[in-house]
Amino acid sequence: MLVTRGLRGDDRGRHATTRRQLLLLPTGAAVIDTPGMRELGLAAADLHSSFADIEALAAQCRFRDCTHTAEPGCAVRQAIAQGLLDEDRLESLTKLQREMAFAQRKGTMTAAQRERQKTVDMVGSLDALHKWQKTNRKK
Numbered sequence: 001m002l003v004t005r006g007l008r009g010d011d012r013g014r015h016a017t018t019r020r021q022l023l024l025l026p027t028g029a030a031v032i033d034t035p036g037m038r039e040l041g042l043a044a045a046d047l048h049s050s051f052a053d054i055e056a057l058a059a060q061c062r063f064r065d066c067t068h069t070a071e072p073g074c075a076v077r078q079a080i081a082q083g084l085l086d087e088d089r090l091e092s093l094t095k096l097q098r099e100m101a102f103a104q105r106k107g108t109m110t111a112a113q114r115e116r117q118k119t120v121d122m123v124g125s126l127d128a129l130h131k132w133q134k135t136n137r138k139k
């Protein structure tokens with residue numbers, strides 16, 4: 001499933017180069033493809049609206065910088081334990097946040113490096129990527 005959303009308002013006339021893609025993988029993971037640094041703000045706004053339920057829960061976590069992994073008093077983990085929140089959604093959000101943090105950090109990376117990192121994020125790890133590449137080479 002490939003969901004492509006164009007930009008709103010004043011960016012409408014700029015066509016493909018300003019498009020972002022939110023790629024949802026069968027595993028439930030999501031990869032956001034941002035063509036340029038200036039779009040990170042918009043992507044962040046999208047995250048906030050797409051995961052408003054998790055953000056509302058996160059506001060009730062005991063720690064403001066809660067990563068919703070193993071912290072005590074985590075409202076997000078509590079909601080998952082109670083079946084109120086799908087853990088896959090939390091994982092998707094975490095992956096997207098990691099992808100965006102990565103893009104902000106590595107604004108100077110080459111395109112090839114970015115593509116590689118994107119693939120690593122998609123398959124989960126560098127190990128998995130190597131296995132995947134081996135498997136494909138045999139074909």
Ligand SMILES: [Zn+2]
Nearest residue numbers: 061066068074
């Ligand atoms: Zn939390």
